[in-house]
Amino acid sequence: MTAATGSTLEIDRLNKRYGDIVALNNMTFDVRAGELFGFVGSNGAGKTTTMRIAMGVLATDSGEVRWQGKPVDFDTRRSIGYMPSERGLYPKMKVLEQLVYLGELRGMPASAAKKAANEWTERLGLEGRRKDEVQKLSLGNQQRVQLAAALVHDPEVLILDEPFSGLDPMAVDVMSSVLREKAAAGAPVIFSSHQLELVERFCDRVGIIRAGEMVACGTVDELRGEANLRIQVDAPAARPGWSDAVPGARVVEHNGSVYVLELDTGADDQQLLAAAMATGPVHEFSPHRPALTELFRNVVSQEVAQ
Numbered sequence: 001m002t003a004a005t006g007s008t009l010e011i012d013r014l015n016k017r018y019g020d021i022v023a024l025n026n027m028t029f030d031v032r033a034g035e036l037f038g039f040v041g042s043n044g045a046g047k048t049t050t051m052r053i054a055m056g057v058l059a060t061d062s063g064e065v066r067w068q069g070k071p072v073d074f075d076t077r078r079s080i081g082y083m084p085s086e087r088g089l090y091p092k093m094k095v096l097e098q099l100v101y102l103g104e105l106r107g108m109p110a111s112a113a114k115k116a117a118n119e120w121t122e123r124l125g126l127e128g129r130r131k132d133e134v135q136k137l138s139l140g141n142q143q144r145v146q147l148a149a150a151l152v153h154d155p156e157v158l159i160l161d162e163p164f165s166g167l168d169p170m171a172v173d174v175m176s177s178v179l180r181e182k183a184a185a186g187a188p189v190i191f192s193s194h195q196l197e198l199v200e201r202f203c204d205r206v207g208i209i210r211a212g213e214m215v216a217c218g219t220v221d222e223l224r225g226e227a228n229l230r231i232q233v234d235a236p237a238a239r240p241g242w243s244d245a246v247p248g249a250r251v252v253e254h255n256g257s258v259y260v261l262e263l264d265t266g267a268d269d270q271q272l273l274a275a276a277m278a279t280g281p282v283h284e285f286s287p288h289r290p291a292l293t294e295l296f297r298n299v300v301s302q303e304v305a306q
């Protein structure tokens with residue numbers, strides 16, 4: 001049940017084109033055992049394509065996906081739990097029946113599949129829905145069934161495409177605790193999301209992709225470390241242009257008397273402080289810790305600048 005220590009899902013130099021569109025360009029990253037990995041990127045950046053290739057429902061043009069050091073094939077795919085972004089359930093089948101069927105399809109004996117389906121429906125708050133057709137459930141409940149479908153065969157790896165989208169706050173809590181539990185049991189867990197506050201709070205590491213490439217990967221603190229230093233200054237008497245004479249300093253945000261400035265490597269923060277004090281009182285002068293949303297915007301806007 002528990003993934004072996006040291007088990008890693010390796011995404012290695014995947015390339016994928018759809019005609020003239022380059023969807024993936026040497027996409028490379030690892031998701032380690034026990035890790036919650038947030039996979040983020042703009043619309044069309046290549047998240048779904050990567051996850052579909054990792055699950056084996058889409059062929060790659062080149063590159064490889066490995067689990068525990070071996071290329072993922074028909075057999076090892078059974079150790080992966082996959083939740084697609086589009087609903088992949090049989091609408092007319094009843095919830096429990098469907099989960100049992102999917103468990104058996106992945107090699108479970110009927111009795112074990114039934115037991116697991118009962119356990120997951122209870123855990124995910126679906127015990128009153130077991131005999132309902134999937135199409136009669138609300139979208140959020142259909143998503144819970146979709147999660148149960150990814151988990152029913154007790155996979156060693158989880159790949160989830162936008163599992164949190166459209167969930168109410170209670171369902172977000174349930175989803176979060178289930179994913180945490182699977183990671184704590186040793187599974188690599190990768191999920192895509194556009195909810196960056198949630199990703200920041202929840203993930204051990206984050207990968208930001210842009211135009212089919214991994215452009216920033218690490219803990220949020222590591223990503224902050226790669227970004228230029230930002231300083232927040234509250235100087236009520238300062239007028240626009242007050243920092244123009246400080247080499248390597250740029251105003252990136254300005255709201256009332258509060259300015260956020262980005263400093264290039266080697267720029268002198270003391271020179272900036274002197275410039276701020278020259279305008280009058282300074283109520284705040286502190287390093288600004290960018291949120292993931294801000295780091296994401298910086299990385300994505302470099303695309304435009306290039």
Ligand SMILES: Nc1ncnc2c1ncn2[C@@H]1O[C@H](COP(=O)(O)OP(=O)(O)OP(=O)(O)O)[C@@H](O)[C@H]1O
Pocket residue numbers: 018021022023041042043044045046047048049050
């Ligand atoms: N079947 C397809 N045929 C042609 N182009 C496709 C196909 N599937 C995806 N693409 C293109 O490949 C690129 C990557 O798409 P993908 O769905 O992987 O992005 P995504 O990061 O998951 O986006 P989103 O956040 O919008 O879900 C996009 O340019 C998309 O238009």
